[in-house]
Amino acid sequence: MTLATIVALATEEHHGNVQAETFVFGIIAFVVFLLLGFVTLSYRNVANRHAHKAEAYAQAHGAELQAGHHH
Known part of the structure:
Protein backbone atom coordinates (compact mmCIF):
# COMPACT_ATOMS: atom_id res chain seq x y z
CA MET A 1 0.00 0.00 0.00
CA THR A 2 1.24 3.43 -0.83
CA LEU A 3 0.96 6.46 1.37
CA ALA A 4 -1.61 7.95 -1.00
CA THR A 5 -3.81 4.85 -0.69
CA ILE A 6 -3.65 4.94 3.12
CA VAL A 7 -4.55 8.65 3.18
CA ALA A 8 -7.40 8.07 0.71
CA LEU A 9 -8.81 5.25 2.82
CA ALA A 10 -8.45 7.24 6.06
CA THR A 11 -10.25 10.27 4.66
CA GLU A 12 -13.04 8.29 3.04
CA GLU A 13 -16.42 9.48 4.22
CA HIS A 14 -18.71 6.99 5.86
CA HIS A 15 -22.38 7.67 5.39
CA GLY A 16 -23.77 5.67 8.25
CA ASN A 17 -26.60 6.46 10.58
CA VAL A 18 -25.29 9.53 12.41
CA TYR A 57 -30.35 28.29 68.94
CA ALA A 58 -33.43 30.50 68.63
CA GLN A 59 -34.12 30.21 72.34
CA ALA A 60 -30.52 30.96 73.27
CA HIS A 61 -30.17 33.87 70.87
CA GLY A 62 -33.76 35.02 70.53
CA ALA A 63 -33.16 38.67 71.44
CA GLU A 64 -30.27 38.92 68.95
CA LEU A 65 -32.30 37.44 66.11
CA GLN A 66 -35.12 39.93 66.60
CA ALA A 67 -32.74 42.91 66.86
CA GLY A 68 -31.32 42.34 63.39
CA HIS A 69 -28.63 40.60 61.45
CA HIS A 70 -25.17 41.33 62.92
CA HIS A 71 -21.77 39.81 62.30
Whole structure:
Protein backbone atom coordinates (compact mmCIF):
# COMPACT_ATOMS: atom_id res chain seq x y z
CA MET A 1 0.00 0.00 0.00
CA THR A 2 1.24 3.43 -0.83
CA LEU A 3 0.96 6.46 1.37
CA ALA A 4 -1.61 7.95 -1.00
CA THR A 5 -3.81 4.85 -0.69
CA ILE A 6 -3.65 4.94 3.12
CA VAL A 7 -4.55 8.65 3.18
CA ALA A 8 -7.40 8.07 0.71
CA LEU A 9 -8.81 5.25 2.82
CA ALA A 10 -8.45 7.24 6.06
CA THR A 11 -10.25 10.27 4.66
CA GLU A 12 -13.04 8.29 3.04
CA GLU A 13 -16.42 9.48 4.22
CA HIS A 14 -18.71 6.99 5.86
CA HIS A 15 -22.38 7.67 5.39
CA GLY A 16 -23.77 5.67 8.25
CA ASN A 17 -26.60 6.46 10.58
CA VAL A 18 -25.29 9.53 12.41
CA GLN A 19 -28.14 9.46 14.92
CA ALA A 20 -27.28 5.92 15.95
CA GLU A 21 -23.60 6.78 16.24
CA THR A 22 -24.21 9.76 18.53
CA PHE A 23 -27.06 8.28 20.56
CA VAL A 24 -24.59 7.20 23.25
CA PHE A 25 -23.77 10.85 24.03
CA GLY A 26 -27.43 11.55 24.73
CA ILE A 27 -27.64 8.56 27.05
CA ILE A 28 -24.54 9.70 28.94
CA ALA A 29 -25.93 13.24 29.30
CA PHE A 30 -29.27 11.87 30.51
CA VAL A 31 -27.58 9.71 33.15
CA VAL A 32 -25.44 12.64 34.33
CA PHE A 33 -28.53 14.85 34.69
CA LEU A 34 -30.34 12.10 36.60
CA LEU A 35 -27.41 11.79 39.00
CA LEU A 36 -27.26 15.55 39.50
CA GLY A 37 -31.01 15.61 40.11
CA PHE A 38 -30.64 12.89 42.72
CA VAL A 39 -27.91 14.87 44.48
CA THR A 40 -30.11 17.97 44.44
CA LEU A 41 -33.09 16.08 45.86
CA SER A 42 -30.93 14.55 48.58
CA TYR A 43 -30.57 18.04 50.10
CA ARG A 44 -34.32 18.53 50.22
CA ASN A 45 -35.75 19.31 53.66
CA VAL A 46 -32.33 19.36 55.35
CA ALA A 47 -33.29 22.28 57.58
CA ASN A 48 -36.16 20.33 59.11
CA ARG A 49 -33.91 17.39 59.92
CA HIS A 50 -32.17 19.57 62.47
CA ALA A 51 -35.18 21.48 63.77
CA HIS A 52 -34.24 20.78 67.40
CA LYS A 53 -30.90 22.53 66.89
CA ALA A 54 -32.60 25.52 65.26
CA GLU A 55 -35.09 25.80 68.12
CA ALA A 56 -32.34 25.59 70.73
CA TYR A 57 -30.35 28.29 68.94
CA ALA A 58 -33.43 30.50 68.63
CA GLN A 59 -34.12 30.21 72.34
CA ALA A 60 -30.52 30.96 73.27
CA HIS A 61 -30.17 33.87 70.87
CA GLY A 62 -33.76 35.02 70.53
CA ALA A 63 -33.16 38.67 71.44
CA GLU A 64 -30.27 38.92 68.95
CA LEU A 65 -32.30 37.44 66.11
CA GLN A 66 -35.12 39.93 66.60
CA ALA A 67 -32.74 42.91 66.86
CA GLY A 68 -31.32 42.34 63.39
CA HIS A 69 -28.63 40.60 61.45
CA HIS A 70 -25.17 41.33 62.92
CA HIS A 71 -21.77 39.81 62.30
